Structure formats: structure tokens, C-alpha cells
Amino acid sequence: MLSITPTVKNLLILNILFFVVDSYIFNLTNVFALRSVFSPAFYPFQFVTYMFLHGSFGHLFSNMFGLFMFGPLLERGWGPKKFLFFYFFTGIGAGILFSGIDYFENSQVRQAVEIFTQNPTPDGLVDFMSKHAERIYEANLDFLNKFEGNPTNSGYIQQSVEFVNSYYQSLINTPLVGASGAIFGILMAFGLLFPNTELFLLFVPFPIKAKYFVAFYGLYELYAGFQNAQSDNVAHFAHIGGMLFAYILLRYWNTQKTNFY
Known part of the structure; x- marks a missing residue:
């Protein structure tokens, strides 16, 4: 040996x-x-x-x-x-x-976050999650349903903006x-x-x-x-x-x- x-x-x-x-x-x-x-x-x-x-x-x-x-x-x-x-x-x-x-991947997410932040809508959130956050889509179905039921609710709008920004931050701060x-x-x-x-x-x-x-x-x-x-x-x-x-x-x-x- x-x-x-x-x-x-x-x-x-x-x-x-x-x-x-x-x-x-x-x-x-x-x-x-x-x-x-x-x-x-x-x-x-x-x-x-x-x-x-x-x-x-x-x-x-x-x-x-x-x-x-x-x-x-x-x-x-x-x-x-x-x-x-x-x-x-x-x-x-x-x-x-x-x-x-x-x-390359996070550039796309960053751009999607900026687009959503300018116009936070239920359809926009669904589109963002289906393209960039699919793995947590089902876990947030309850909030999505509430947001779709009341799209002008300021609390839901703020929460959706915080969500996409928080998700982006989690991506760029995940260590290798x-x-x-x-x-x-x-x-x-x-x-x-x-x-x-x-x-x-x-x-x-x-x-x-x-x-x-x-x-x-x-x-x-x-x-x-x-x-x-x-x-x-x-x-x-x-x-x-x-x-x-x-x-x-x-x-x-x-x-x-x-x-x-």
C-alpha cells in the first residue's frame, strides 16, 4: 500500500x-x-x-x-x-x-424583481414565482389566493414586494x-x-x-x-x-x- x-x-x-x-x-x-x-x-x-x-x-x-x-x-x-x-x-x-x-441566473431574477416592484399585482407575483421561485410556489398558495382576492390591499401589496426582494436576497447570499x-x-x-x-x-x-x-x-x-x-x-x-x-x-x-x- x-x-x-x-x-x-x-x-x-x-x-x-x-x-x-x-x-x-x-x-x-x-x-x-x-x-x-x-x-x-x-x-x-x-x-x-x-x-x-x-x-x-x-x-x-x-x-x-x-x-x-x-x-x-x-x-x-x-x-x-x-x-x-x-x-x-x-x-x-x-x-x-x-x-x-x-x-446570469441572478441577473434575470434581479430584473424580474425590479419589474414587479414597479407594478406589484397578483398576476405579476404568480409569473415571478412560476419562473424564478417555483420550489416555494405551493408553500405560498394561501397568500397568492388572498392577494388575488383583494389585489388593491396595501398590506398584501407591501408583503408581495417584500417577498420578492427577500427571495432575491436569499439567492445572492447563499454561500458556496x-x-x-x-x-x-x-x-x-x-x-x-x-x-x-x-x-x-x-x-x-x-x-x-x-x-x-x-x-x-x-x-x-x-x-x-x-x-x-x-x-x-x-x-x-x-x-x-x-x-x-x-x-x-x-x-x-x-x-x-x-x-x-
Whole structure:
């Protein structure tokens, strides 16, 4: 059994340390998690710091298990500096792609909020919720029915305006945390560099080659990202971003005649 490599070990220690501090000593998420660029709590350094924070022990364990399983082989082949650069490049890239998608989506919500605020009507609220807040539509049916029954009620009008603004604020202030982008980058690199390595996965009764596993995972994340299930709080586009930036970096390195260490 191969021993763990130095950079992987240090990354494991840092992630665990940050999780313990954030969970039991001092809240780090408020400042260091990645926020939407529309949020007043957004800072550029969050593209780095969000990678060391996790929402739960299960989230931490799954990411660190992936780092422990696939990271050492890459570090041995590349060396510590190159592996560390790859880790941050893919992790930051994942955050950038996620933020780009988030910017596009929240721009639409922001515009819809401005339009509704100028003319708050029951039909406008139904239209807003059906397009941008479908997951909480049923939970607010009672208020919608009351508003439709009395559209000139000043209290209902004010409450509807507060609702759309509150919903928008919740979107732009929802933090992104986790090393998943970098881990998916590592997974992509492993699949490209060791495509025929057979992996034995839990709940799968037969071995599967790394290239097929990576392809399946990538397609699933792409589907899940566009599907955007209402009950799903997984940042699929961050995962896709990690894989995409890993692919770009590996292709770039393959064009270079000199090694980068």
C-alpha cells in the first residue's frame, strides 16, 4: 500500500482544521464562503477560501476521501508544486464558472424583481414565482389566493414586494463551500492519465474503467446542472467547472516541451 504524499496530507489537515474551527470554534463561512458577485458580502479572496470550508461532516468526508484516493498518484507523477498548482487552478476555476452561471441566473431574477416592484399585482407575483421561485410556489398558495382576492390591499401589496426582494436576497447570499471543484478536477485528471485503470465502486458489482467512470460522472453533473432540481442544493456547475479547467490545463501542459515543477 502506497503512503500518502506530502501535499495531499497537508491539504487533508487544512480542510479538517478549517471544518473543526468553522463548526465548533468560530464561524468562518460568513466571511470566507464564496458569495454571489451581487452580494455585499462578496470578496475576490473567496474564490480561494471557499475550497477549505464544508457544510457537513459528510460533505467533508466525501471530498477528502476523493483527495486521498486519487490525489497521491497524481502528486507522485507531477511533483508537489505542480499538483498544488493544479489543485488551486481547478478549484478556483470551478468557483469562477459557478459564479458566471450564478451571475446570469441572478441577473434575470434581479430584473424580474425590479419589474414587479414597479407594478406589484397578483398576476405579476404568480409569473415571478412560476419562473424564478417555483420550489416555494405551493408553500405560498394561501397568500397568492388572498392577494388575488383583494389585489388593491396595501398590506398584501407591501408583503408581495417584500417577498420578492427577500427571495432575491436569499439567492445572492447563499454561500458556496467545498473542495468539490478541485476534487472533480483530480478525478478528471485521473481518468485522462490512467483511463484503463479499473475502479471497484460501492454498490457496483463489477469493475469499471476510470475513463468510463469520469465520462458518466461528467454527463450526470451536466444533466443535473441544467435540470436544476428544486430540492437539490449541490453546486453541479462547480463540479463541471473543476473538470473543465482540469481538461484545459492538461491539454496546455501537453503542448509544452518542458516540464513544470
